[in-house]
Amino acid sequence: MTIFEKSTSGRKGYELPEYELPSVDCGIPEHLVRKEKPLLPEVSEVDVVRHYTELASKNYSVDKGFYPLGSCTMKYNPKINEDMAMLFTQLHPMQPRETIQGAIDLMGHLKEMLCEITGTDDMTLQPAAGAHGELTGLLVARAYFEDKGELDKRRKVLVPDSAHGTNPASAAMAGFEVVELKSGKDGCVNLEELKAHLDENVAVIMLTNPNTLGLFEKDILTIAKMAHEVGALLYYDGANLNAIMGRTRPGDMGFDIVHLNLHKTFSTPHGMGGPGSGPIGVKKHLAPYLPVPVIRKAGEKYDLDYNLPKSIGMVRSFYGNFTVMVKAYTYILTMGNKGLKHVSDMAVLNANYLRAKLSKIYKVAYDRICMHEFVIDNEEFVKKTGVKTLDIAKRLLDYGLHAPTVYFPLIVHEAMMIEPTETESKRTLDEFIDAMEKIYNEAIENPELVKKAPYKTPIRRLDDVNATKYPVFRYKK
Amino acid sequence: MTIFEKSTSGRKGYELPEYELPSVDCGIPEHLVRKEKPLLPEVSEVDVVRHYTELASKNYSVDKGFYPLGSCTMKYNPKINEDMAMLFTQLHPMQPRETIQGAIDLMGHLKEMLCEITGTDDMTLQPAAGAHGELTGLLVARAYFEDKGELDKRRKVLVPDSAHGTNPASAAMAGFEVVELKSGKDGCVNLEELKAHLDENVAVIMLTNPNTLGLFEKDILTIAKMAHEVGALLYYDGANLNAIMGRTRPGDMGFDIVHLNLHKTFSTPHGMGGPGSGPIGVKKHLAPYLPVPVIRKAGEKYDLDYNLPKSIGMVRSFYGNFTVMVKAYTYILTMGNKGLKHVSDMAVLNANYLRAKLSKIYKVAYDRICMHEFVIDNEEFVKKTGVKTLDIAKRLLDYGLHAPTVYFPLIVHEAMMIEPTETESKRTLDEFIDAMEKIYNEAIENPELVKKAPYKTPIRRLDDVNATKYPVFRYKK
Amino acid sequence: MHRYIPHTEEEIRQMLEEIGVKSIDDLFVDVPKTIDGYNIPEGKDEFTVRKFVEGISKKNINFDPENIFLGAGIYYHYIPTVVKHMASNPNFVTAYTPYQAEVSQGTLQMLFEYQTMMCELTGMEVANSSMYDGASAFAESLLMAVRVTGKTKMVVAKTINPEYRTVAKTYTKPQGIEIHELDYDQSGKVDIEKLKSSVDDKTAAVAIAYPNFFGVIEDLKAIREVIPQNVMFIVVAEPVSLALLEAPGKFGADIVVGEGQSLGVTPNFGGPGIGFFTTLEKHVRKMPGRIIGETKDLEGNKGYVMILQTREQHIRREKATSNICSNQAYIALINAIYISTMGPEGLKEVAWRSYNNAHYLAKKLEERGFSRIFNGEFFNEFVVKVPETYRQKWHEMVKDGILGPIPIDRVYKELGPSALVCSTEVNTKASIERLVEVMSK
């Protein structure tokens, strides 16, 4: 039942302090004064509590269990991160400079550590999410080429067909022409294909490494060299940074621009889809184009630098999703140098353990050592059983587990993309393997059971086709 | 699965700060040093989070829904109460006096307001729960009679058969002989019965008013007079204070000793059974016997008075369950004078509404205007359908509601004691009525269905007979 | 081993064996080892981390909200206790985007209700389930206007929050969008005559703030009347004010966007807040962002799912309406809880008190010789002339525990020394009078 249906006219859930000021006459022109009471809930505090308690109970969450969404990095979200963010919630972004030194210092220190982790020279923390970071990074690239007088020529951005959908979308928003690169047989960038598209009309090559198949681009140093030889920039999609920490850095591999998803690798929670934070780090030659303000070291402290005449401007108001940064900062302080390497080591170990065990049941798309994730290819399985990948996903919910990412990457037709993360124990992984095996057997013995799943969830399988065909956008009385 | 079964030797969920002190040699005699590692969980922080998240999800709670346990006053627990208690959690009870003035002032102010609400002259906040308050009150009575030289004579405590089990148990712990008073046909104290037992050997009469049938003892002023005429004291069990606020006070009715359940009337949460807080207020003549320290006004501030030579001593360490007091204090500040009356008005309205509606379906034990609760008598219903009161209770759980108190008071054989409280909306009450009606029909049409309930709970009906017959007290490997 | 990372040495050994490799390093053979550790500190236990971050936070100064008169897009309001308590439920905090609808009904229903609330406040027909902030929502509204109209000239009021306009420029430049800045008049509202002359055949949309950055309430009716029907009308609205002001939808707005921070969200040093985005059903397929719709499950029970996903980047890729993926769903939750708690009456009371407080403060300041620069009717903010030395005074007020009205003459140079004064329901009579004293000294 919606909160609107729980509403009763005249009920209230709030009380404001006694009001002590005399009322002025309302000077708002009559035609600008609201006439109709908006249809908003009128409920007691108890109703509010029970409504949102009930809604929360209908959600799956990391705190409930395993959430192996590939490329989403659903790791455990430490509670202390939340506590630390609470220390900063009352600050107004336009307070006098001398009253916000702590916040600036925190951003400065965070930026320095993230530059170190990415192997970049400068950074903006302003973007609010990964895709926002992509847009920012491409706008920086754009400004760079404009400044060099090459923008008229450099219209193309190369994006592999295995890339996240945000990559081409961001490139389009930044005004570039998107060219899709077909992956090679080994799941990696095909150097021939790349060569065929790579010329001086290319502005940027956007890569995720490891890519969305969970495979590390072995030829990355060659790719970087090729890109730079034609004067193009190399862009790193940070969604999969969780795989490589402590061993290599995007900047070291030759990437010029790197975005990070603080809500993924650095475990600020996902909050049902956001807020995130998508800082971008850049090599020195791109630093003049970053959004303002940039945080800079000034003696022992940090300061805000607005003096970037070549800056792209701003991509959102103020400094970004600051409290999300506090959480990532807390996480980095907690894990530290060795801890971050351990994160990647164990994330990759877990993925390979799952891959090794599941490959005995399902077909793994590229069954070799993977990084932090891997992809199952159900094409044959679907043909054999009539059970779809979506059905397997729904059936997993009945086992109290979340499903992996499905139907992505697009280059594997019935893909399940599995990223366990490092915070999951062997016991949990074994439970998942066990459920996947049971579902495999169910699909063979009783496919209808799987096709109608889930059964044990707060609601049965939902019709999203008609939901889009005959859309209902809002509650109406 | 228990947390012990989730344990893996060597796993850890904690990290302490780096330790900087040199280790001393352990001087503990060898035979006093622990040899075996205790069987305690070895889990990660993630495991802890998921285990307790899972356990919590298996509980019903006020935040989830209606909890009409009679005499338990399961009202909404305001969130601000929790926040305010957090302000005081770091205080050590033995800090220098000048560093705890806030805590003392809070207790002093709370005490004064509770004295006003109960109509008593002095009060201790030390008892940790209602039953603890009962014991304290009876010990005060005992000390009073001892001081008067009457203790050898006054051995009896009169307790109605409708009283909570804690009343006779507390009287026994205080060294008194318990005499049970049979209730009259109208569910109230039978004055004849009382007269028959009331003499100068009686120390105390313990009453709950309104009593556990939800009926107000109409003859209370007479009873008080009778008690005082033989020199006995009248004790008020505060479990049901939620019915009478703003209209009368135990002290005004003639009660000498009053205990309160701050966790009921004043909505500090119940916390699965505790902590509670059971202050007792007394009339002036009993004040010298209260436990130490007593909080006293000292100018603008309050102070601790340990100088009570006739005090019974202490009934627990320090000042009682202090943070529970903070919550009750916050609640009283929030509700205030008129608000508390409104609480009782609406609590009684809700009970009568339920009574009026349910009496069309079930037999109400004393079907007249009730106070904040009432009792359903299922004796005939059980005979007719073979469905027990317990079965109805279990079936209610399937409707997402908590069951009322069952099989109490003892004087109604198949009793369901229903206390809705004032925080429940008409919508919620109607849902309960609806479920009760459905169950009535189910019991007639399909009694087996009801007898095997519940079905939708995290677990099916549990065997408590064998659990006691072959008790398993703890987890073993 | 680490408290967040469960494996014991023994388990690692078992797992490596299962994989068929000898060591963890064997899993990284493809990765060029370019570093030997980071030059960042080693990890710390939580007690040390807590102390350290608390230490940093102490280098900030928090002001008592009653002494805060700084708004300019981020506002302090009373936030009921229940908001934080309900929003902190880990089943909201640690959930992902609701890709598996059957185990995400909490998120989906909440967002559906949030969409409804935003539609009600703005008077619009559809809302998406959030954008990053008011500035980026505004920028996206311009991009949407291009998609709807096929035209690229935007007439944008100079009275729209300067940060929003800056961000809009960043977003629109690569699309070759021309932004024509529209001047204001003595009233602090847009100059209607100039508006008329600015709109031409190439104009995709006119964008107006309501109330605007100066706090002045634009006359949407008069504005809409002079805009041709085929030019889109974009309104950047302050949502709390909408409890008191007529909904922009009533005046024929095509898109209403804004910053939702004022609806129960703490200032958070500027972020996270939330951009709301509403439009008309006829434009919905051009709208950016995620939309939740109602549907049924296979037993016929009502439920909620993401709809119209073919507009979105993960399906439409470079042809998507926007690249937005992560949004601000958690802040939408806070908005929804706040609105549920306050209800229509509570929101109106908040809006009215803010209005009344600001007007009381304006009167008191005028009595002390601070003149208002604009004569247009305002909501909870207004601009006053201040002495040349005011910026210095603004810093000095910190010592009095006051976060004073912000100087705005660096952004609006034409105004000369001036400050934007804000008051909401959290200011008291005493705090208002104290501000007046301090400012008059």
Place this chain on the structure above:
Amino acid sequence: MHRYIPHTEEEIRQMLEEIGVKSIDDLFVDVPKTIDGYNIPEGKDEFTVRKFVEGISKKNINFDPENIFLGAGIYYHYIPTVVKHMASNPNFVTAYTPYQAEVSQGTLQMLFEYQTMMCELTGMEVANSSMYDGASAFAESLLMAVRVTGKTKMVVAKTINPEYRTVAKTYTKPQGIEIHELDYDQSGKVDIEKLKSSVDDKTAAVAIAYPNFFGVIEDLKAIREVIPQNVMFIVVAEPVSLALLEAPGKFGADIVVGEGQSLGVTPNFGGPGIGFFTTLEKHVRKMPGRIIGETKDLEGNKGYVMILQTREQHIRREKATSNICSNQAYIALINAIYISTMGPEGLKEVAWRSYNNAHYLAKKLEERGFSRIFNGEFFNEFVVKVPETYRQKWHEMVKDGILGPIPIDRVYKELGPSALVCSTEVNTKASIERLVEVMSK
């Protein structure tokens, strides 16, 4: 109407009609109206209440835990962040006693696990699911000893926490129980010779603290050896110390009780804490308090219920083992989460650091001329001789932000000027050395 109380006027009217009365007053005809309102303030909105209570709290002084050297039964320890987060789940906070087991498995399983943990720490066979505090648990242990043995003389060590002994006297007096206080010797431990001579045919139990109030570790083995087998052996134990010390159960204890505050619970100004209570299976039917046991549901799934309820007040009434009804279940939850997080190794590390810190501090104090009064081996507390003026100094240390060792000579007059010094793992080398400086000044 009130935000906690939902009814509108219209609903009240409808309900009264359904009941068949005209007004609310008609529902109270039986009640003698003795008052016309209370003489207490009218209710306030939550923002005003919050400010007011925060104002009161500011009249207290909170100390940085690293500068706290006051123990005496209530201890500061590092409490992992996860403890508060997990314990604040409203499905724990706002649940009642698990009367309907099928919707209370969270509570019941948690308490069953708590019981197991307490058994493991104490080395006993059964635990109840909590008492009010250490003092009342101790008092109840004496009443239980009477029920088991039928005898009424108790030999109680003077080294048991003085508050516990005071409470025990209050509880036992009405039962005609005689308490014989047992002296301590130079070592700070009970005087074994005096113990021998105190125990006689009437003796129900001997009660000893471990470690005792002076911090000294009693030799339970030696004590048990001189107590006849038919005399019960009650041990009041400090649970954190049990991670390091041999479990009392190993020495033949019949009952082990104590205060559980040190297991993850904030000091709370002395309450709520929790009394733990453990014994042997053979005594279980004489044990007070609620017990949770394992069972099965009608499909054979494992579950948990309250067991042995016929011992309890709601069934057995005046013959009950105790009147306890509300207990401290929520604090048991905190204990369980803390123990789960720390595990056996973490608890041991905490105990060891406390031990080591206290010994380092003792050494430093001795170097500065503070002599220890007792020569027995101690855990994390010890008693030192102090100057006559120490009580004054104790108050002065507040200005240095130090919560110093508490003077104990008002309770143990025979010791002369003396203080009980406590150190746990939260004290740092620097804070310990600073205390020594301040005390030596």
